[in-house]
Amino acid sequence: MAQGKPRLVIVGSGWAGFYISQHIDLSIYSPIIISPRRTSAYTPLLASAATGLFNFYLAEDSVRSKSRSLVKFIKANVLDVDFSSKSVHCAPAFEEDEVLSRQEFTVDYDILILAPGCEPNTFNTPGIRKQLFDLLEKASLPNVSDQHARDLLHIAIVGGGPTGIEITAELSDLCKSEIADLYPDVAKFMTISIYDVAKNILSAYDTKLHDYATQRLVDRGIDVATGTVIEEVGRDYLTIKGRGRNVSLVEKLDVLLNDKGLKRIQTDDRLRVFIYQSTPEGEKPTSIHPNVYALGDAADITHASLPTTAEVAVQKAKYLHDGVIAGKGPDHPGWTGQAAWLAWRSGSLMWNRNWRSRFAIVLTWALNKVFGSEIAKI
Known part of the structure; x- marks a missing residue:
């Protein structure tokens, strides 16, 4: 002692x-x-x-x-x-x-x-590269064809867990707002796909939640590719089991393996x-x-x-x-729509542990609303 x-x-x-x-x-x-x-x-x-x-x-x-x-x-x-x-x-x-x-x-x-x-389980998949805004600039060059721009601007996210779904939604919002304003000539070529080896995204949660999340992503024009196995990550491609090289890689931010093979x-x-x-x-x-x-x-x-x-x-x-587990009871019906969005956004404040950072987040939201996000610093 x-x-x-x-x-x-x-x-x-x-x-x-x-x-x-x-x-x-x-x-x-x-x-x-x-x-x-x-x-x-x-x-x-x-x-x-x-x-x-x-x-x-x-x-x-x-x-x-x-x-x-x-x-x-x-x-x-x-x-x-x-x-x-x-x-x-x-x-x-x-x-x-x-x-x-x-x-x-x-x-x-x-x-x-x-x-x-x-640690995130990458299944020993070789490769991983992050390069979003360089690709936007490449696609904006006058000698780049429309098809080449589409290939460059396909955002692939591997992992349908909570982090993967959240970054997918955030990137979708980014594409429809700042990127559409800053890159008006090539924003239309941007597409997003999310890949997961499980049968459903958010597979650790109940059916109602992952069905709702899947439909919301599809409504945004996002390709939800479940039941897919990523075999290799190349410099500008993914090799998907049974499909071959068919997409360009921009982001890999989350591979979530719950209890599948992880001791x-x-x-x-x-x-x-x-x-x-x-x-x-x-x-x-x-x-x-x-x-x-x-x-x-x-x-x-x-x-x-x-x-x-x-x-x-x-x-x-x-x-x-x-000795007390906090949170809602098991019979809570859950949130959807605008209520869910407000709960999610307010979570950005409540997850933070100090009031200085909470104030800074609110201030940044206000500045983003007026001047747009500082995506040049991403």
Whole structure:
């Protein structure tokens, strides 16, 4: 224990880990965050930032806080956990310094919270390139044919999860507004396709939601190509299983793999991490690790898999912090139309954790309304 207080070690600085670090009672616990990233990204805001609705610095927050300086931060990767000695084995997260990155160390804990998140699964697909506005300029050249312009301005988004759908909608709005005004001669050639290996976009959600989202995208003229497998990403093409090279690649922003082949930390409904043992029927949970919890994208409640979203991570963090899961009840009918749009936009404010950034977002919205988005800076 540190100064008589239990040492609470949090692995990961994403939605779940960061929430707990900002709300834990510092008079009772001595928290330590271990993460390779010194900022926490507001993932629901990234799509808006990517399309120029506001600056990227408003879509992230520093793990270190002047008002909570007692929260210790260690920029490192956790390599292993020794549950018997209650310690985590770490390596400094400084890839540019090979000597330092090999100087491993251990951190003791009294309570361990595992919230490392997970990496997007690209299925080992080779290639990936981002080049939207350069292609708009190329398509605007006087010696470029209409067909070549169409090939250049086909925006392909791989991944039909929440981030993929949001960036698709934001890009559609961008094409119909600023791009139509700034590139009037070639804006008509822009098309958007979204690809997903699952049968439906937003496959982790209920049928009503993904049917509604699909119809809304189709109404916008967006090609929704579900059940497709991207085999290769070339310099200016995608190879789709069964189709060959047929589209030009502009953006690849999200590949969301829920529980398809991605191994997760299994917990009980109180977020306690299971200890598994071999049985004649295979690996089965037999007990739990004392004072070890897991949440966020890297953890699943056994037999109750939930979507890998910011909302779920925060709800689990709130439950772990104070025992109460926030949010609407399961019988809430949901929102559609203008109400859904207002709820989504207001979310850009509520996801942000400080009033300075919220004010800056509102101010940026007002400036965009009057002067247009700063897409030249994207």
